[in-house]
Amino acid sequence: MDEDWEEGSHRLTSPGEPLTSSQAFMRGHGTYIDNEEVISSVAGTVERVNKLISVRAVRSRYNPEVGDLVVGRITEVQPRRWKVDANSRQDAVLMLSSVNLPGGVQRRKLESDELQMRTFFEEGDLLVAEVQAFFADGAMSLHTRSLRYGKLRNGQLVTISPALIRRLKSHFLSLPCGVDLILGLNGYIWVSKHVKQTEQEGEEAFDAEAVYSNKNDDIDDATRLAVSRVSNIIRILAAHFIPLTDTLLLDAYEWAVEQEGDVKELLQADTGDAMIATIAARD
C-alpha cells in the first residue's frame, strides 16, 4: 500500500472509504477508526506525514491557527469582549484587553473603557486581526495590538473559500493600480483604496480618531473603478476555484483594463472564462 502514498501524489477519497490499517498508522483530521481500519470521514485529498494519515476536505469552513491574519465582522458586543464572525465554526472573541486603546499603547483599562466599547467597535464593523489563542472549546481569540490591525474602511469586502488563500510572507498587498488588499486566511478579503505607508503607521503618535473612525476618506472615481475591478476579478478566480496569487491578480487586472469594457461586464460568464483562458496561457 505504501507506494501510492508518495510525496506530492494526490489520492482522492470520500466518506466511509477505508484508507489503511490503524495498527501501522495514526489517524489525523478527517478520519476515524472502526474495526482497526483508518476510515475517511470527508471527501478530499489524503495526506500523510510519516505515520499520520489525514484527509483534507476540498471546501470547508476556516480552520484557525495561531498567528493567522483574519478579517472579521463584529456581530455582538458583550461585557469586556466583542464577538466576531470570521467564517469559522464559531464566532471569534476579541477581548477589550487585546485592542489598542486611545491614549498610549501601555495604558490600564478603566471602567470607562468598558462603558464606551461601542465607540471602538460596533455591531457590523469590519476589522483585521490576528489569531492570538484558542479557548478550551476551540473558539479563537483575536488581537489587534499592532498598528496594522484594526477597523477597516475605504473599501469593500469579498468573500471566497478559505482553501483558495495560501499562507504568504505578507497578507497586506499593495497593487500598483492604487488598491490595497488584505487577504484574510479565513477567506474574507478587504479591497480598499491605497493608503500611504506613513499615514498607516504613525508609530509613536497613535491616532485613535483615525483608527476607530467610521468615516471614509474621499475616494475618487478612478479608485472606485479599480477597487470594483479587483473585487470582480477575485470573484471570477474564486468561481473557477483558482487560488489567489498577486501575479495572477495583476495579470488579470492588466487583461481587464485592456478589454476597455464596463467593470460589471467582467462578471458575465463568457468574459470570465475568456479571462481565465488568457491568464492561464500567459505563464
Add this chain to the structure above:
Amino acid sequence: MSSRVEILNDGGYRSDGRRQYELRDISIDTSQQGSADGCCTLRHGLTEVLVTIFGPREAKMRSQTLHDRAVINVEVNVLPFSTGERRRRARADRRILELAATIKSTFEPVVQTALYPRSQVDIYVQVLQQDGGLLHACVNATTLALICAGIPMTDFVCAVSGGVHSTEPLLDLTMLEENDLPHMTVAVMPRTGKVTLVALETRLHVDRFAEIFKLAGEAGQALHKEMKRAVRNRTSRLVDAMETSMKQPVGGERDVVMEDRMDF
C-alpha cells in the same frame, strides 16, 4: 378513486415502463449556490429537491447550543408548484415538520457532531418537484450536500423506497404507485450495511417486510456507487483547478495523470 392504470402489467412492466427492481434515473448537481457551504440538487425521475448547508457556524439560538457537540437544524420548504394541484403549504404543516424531524434523526448518528461543540449545522431542503419518494430524495441530497460542505460523516447515507403490489415487491415508487401501494423508505450506510432510517406510514404485511427491507438495502448499494462517483468527480475537478494554477508549465499532461491515479 383508485387508479385505472395497471401498477404492474402482465409483462412485468410498471406504469412508467420500468421493471420491478429498476430505479428511476438519478441526476446530481453539486455546483455552488450563493454563499452556502455545501449544496446539491438531486433528481430521482421527476422528483427534484435542492439542499443547501450552512455551517458549522455560531448557533443562532443560544438556548439550544450544546457544549459538547453541534446542533443539526433542518428546515423543509415545499414549493407551491411542486405538486399537481398548486397550493401553498404553511411552513408549520405537520407533515413537513415530521419530514424535517425524520431527516434530522437520520443524520444525527452519521454526522460527527462531537467535533464542533457549541456550533450549529443548518440544512435547508427545498422541494422543487414531487413525484413519489420525497423522503429518500431528501435524504440522498442531504448526504451529498453535507459531503460538499466538508462536514465529517462516518459514511454515506443512501435511501430508497420500496412497496408491494399484491405479493410483488417494487423499488423507487412514483407518486402514482405510492398512492395505491403499501410502501416504506429505508436508508442504509453502505460500508457497514447499517440502517439509519426505516419509515413506514402505511400498513404492510409482516411477511413482505423482510423482503423489501433486504431489497432496499441492495438498492442502497447501487445508489451509493452513483453518489460516490458524483462526489469523486467534484473533488477531482476542484483539486485539478487548484493544481493547474499552481504549477502552470505541466498543465497539458496532468489530466491524464489524474485519471490514472483515480482508480486505485
